[in-house]
Amino acid sequence: MEKEEIVKILTPVFRKVFGDKTLELTDQLTALDVENWDSLSHMLLIAEVENQFSIKFRLKELNKMANVGDMIAIISSKL
């Protein structure tokens, strides 16, 4: 899948989990930039992402996600 397609599917997921209808995704986006994105909602995000893309993350991979860019890369590697 192309990166733009991933972002297209990912954006509504982010918007839903963090309750922000105007959120735009960039590669450098991190939890510090988004209100309501903390360790509690992070796991909800992960579960939703897994659902949407029908993939399964591994715990080790979570640690490697420093920003949205990393997440997209890992998603891409699983598709």
Add this chain to the structure above:
Amino acid sequence: MWNFIKKILIFISPFIILIALEVIIDPFNYFFGEKNPAQLELKNSLARKKNTYLYRLIEYERNPTKTIVLGDSRAQRLMPDFFTEVNGEKVLNLAAGAGSLQDVIKIFWDLSSRNKLDTVYIGIGIEGYSGTLLKDRVSPAIEVKNSIPLYLMNKFTLESTMLLLKARLFNQGVEAANPPFSREQFWQYELREEERYLRNYTYPKNYYNELKKISEYCAENKIKLIFIISPTHTELQNKVNEFKLNREYERFKADIISFGDLYDFNWPNVITEKKNNFLDPLHSIDSVSRIMIKEIILNKPEYAKYSKQSTTNIK
């Protein structure tokens, strides 16, 4: 880096000077004994007032006596000189103003563990024999005494040093303190304080157990344990009635009698009815203290109700 070290040395120099002063002036006779009687009097009125227990414990360590007096401000008025007048015996009075039974107990165990005692006089009253007076000011004093750095960094040492320094620099002697109240005002104030103690009175199970331990220890080690209830003015004595604590007062006395001999001066008589015999409702004047000590040492109770130790009412 050396620049920085120089700065640090300058920063700590005031503390070095302070420590030097504390050692030289030595308000509590910690490092040296005090031979000069004028200085001794000065230290007594300045340093001892700041921390009576620290001062007296150090004094005891320098010149241990076989007889000691413990208790609160009433017991404090049983001056060592009055004892010496009667039978030449050297006595040390380690009582302190607002002293609690907790203080008495702590001092007892500290001293008896280090020296063989002959006689221990404990001044006591129902205000002290109460579950609400639990403060322990002796343990911190003992800790300070046993640790040079603690002693040097202590606020009592600091303040006493400064006061003594000021006295020496301006050639001041011991001044009589001018009380901020009139005699009548203070009289009323002391009555209110007594009411406060009695209002909050609860039976002190902890003190019962602790005094029992002391009593047993004294019996085993042949130490004479004598309790003294100092006389208070009848106006104050009546407060016990007022607060309906008569039963508790009798129980208090029965407890004390089970621990040791008791000289109870605190009952309505010629002495206690006259205000002239008192500085304030709680504290009698020196001549009364002399009478008390004479009666106790010679065991000729006249103004005292004497009860020999009796364990017939063991709880």
Add this chain to the structure above:
Amino acid sequence: MVFTSFNFLIFFPAVLVVYFLLPQKFRWVFLLVASYYFYLNTKPVYALLLAGVTLTTYFFALQIQKAKSEKKKRQLLIIDVVITLLPLFFFKYFNFVNEGIFTLLNYAGLGLALPQISFLLPVGISFYTFMALGYVIDVYNEDIDAEENFGIVALFLSFFPVVMSGPIERASNMFPQFKSKIQFNSGMVVSGLQLMLWGYFMKLAVADRLSIYIDAVFNNVDQHVGSSLLLASLMQPIRVYGDLGGYSLIAIGCAKVMGFNVIPNFNRPFFATTMSEFWRRWHMSLIQWLTDYVYTPLAFTFRKWGVWGIALALNLTFIISGAWHGAALNYLVWGAIQGIALSVEMLTRSKKDAFEERFNLKTRWWYIMIGCVLTYLLFAFSLSFGGTADTVPEVFHIFGRILTDSLHWPYKDGDTMLYGFIAFSILFIKDFMEEYYPGRIRLFGNENITVRWLSYYCVIFLIFYLGIFSGENFVYFQF
């Protein structure tokens, strides 16, 4: 050796002098020696335990890194975790589990008496155990390379500023610092000393002073009226903040003087308006550790259950945190209270946010103040379980007394209350200014050297006058 003992006041400058005079490459060796000397001054035998944990950690980290298969790595990790936790479990929880088993057997009719053990808990074991586990797990997760230099690993686990009571550090933060070139930096030295000075104020003037009242009341529960118990309970959070917060500052400052940056542990916790925020400001190194190594794996495992999975993970994590604090049921209850509070906050967050948006509450000072007060009260309530009494029934007994016996004036201890109040006010004002008006008042940080030095002298004076100097009286000590 404790930070508030005179031995330390001699030890630390001595260590500093040698440390900065030594050439760079010997410094970490010297620190290792000094750290073990420091630790041996508590109870020598337990240094063997620390060394043992260090050896296992060092060995297994290297093995895990070398292992080829995922399966082998995981096996090694599990073995290491079990071995590392064994001493902690043994010293801390043996009696607790013992009693539990005994009670169960009793119910089954078998009155077997299992032997009780009374060992003193080795100092710092809860802290260095967690640090060791964190390192090995990080190696397993490939977040850090296994360290080949045994001395560095040994220094990490015994580093004297943090070994006794934290902050709980990470290998990824400390290893590079231990190996780097440390120049004498007078700015860092001054900054570190400032932190230490303030830490001493918090510990000696606030915590130790309040402890006199709190301990007097709670050591004699039945002799005091309910209002005293209430007052003492309300003082507890401040006491713990002064104690652990102060001690942490001394640790962090101490490390800073030597050129090391250690993670902060407290961030003005009483200005949190929710429990969630509170736990981002209180004992941060512990929470970070629990989040990374307990909460995240748990929440990951339960992620299919959505918010309920998160709530479960939260509660389990905080119950474990409770267990880390103490081996008794009341600590677990303390943990559960935090878990429940956080879960409730999480589940109601969107509704709360909407409510606050609607009335624009977040900017109203009184709303913020109510939030702070409620959070404080909730934490004070939970502390009754986590460190006041020894058993749950005792805690309820105290609550009962508070509810039924509070119509009298509380126990009054003039000096203690006055000095405690003054000390706490100073602490509060400082935190308040830093929280809402940062940079407005500069004392320690003032450009003028006279102002700075006067402030130092003032604080030292306050420590002497308001503070208590009886050495070893530190609440988190038996960890």
